[in-house]
Amino acid sequence: NAGVTQTPKFQVLKTGQSMTLQCAQDMNHEYMSWYRQDPGMGLRLIHYSVGAGITDQGEVPNGYNVSRSTTEDFPLRLLSAAPSQTSVYFCASSGTSGTTSSYNEQFFGPGTRLTVL
């Protein structure tokens, strides 16, 4: 299993450009999410999905769109990049335990380092 993969590893954009960060998992996990990590900070949740066709906003969703057409893929779109979106982006997935009590451990991808000039 490749686990959670992310592409690209690095990206430089100019202000106003758009792009899509790719995320894929091969563990048949229902739950997928996107986080951003800024220097000296923990991770903040951008968007998440509990299954194909279902997405919802996290703590910092503005400026980002997501879709979940398949269980495996969960791309993150930057609509019009801004310097404030310079960050490291992590995708994560987890499988539910079959109950509503909690989710299991999350598996993280290696991250995409994005710089917006």
Place this chain on the structure above:
Amino acid sequence: SQQGEEDPQALSIQEGENATMNCSYKTSINNLQWYRQNSGRGLVHLILIRSNEREKHSGRLRVTLDTSKKSSSLLITASRAADTASYFCATGSGGGADGLTFGKGTHLIIQP
């Protein structure tokens, strides 16, 4: 806003010593997890403790949870140079469908 706050922000100890990190959180949870992040890498899950558990062990790791104080601690015994990393606590609440809320982390340095 961040739910968890780790303490200390940075910790430097000698190899072989024990390292203790603390995490405090604000709202009720149904589980708390600890993750490790090596420099420039993704996060790796270490251990999960549920709200009805008080202590959990995994190898050299010991996690405690005190829901009355809204706090948790992570103890790494007999530290090794390879334990040098940032450690984050993350809390899950409600039905878990709203993702995890992470603290800012403790940066641990193990001196050889």
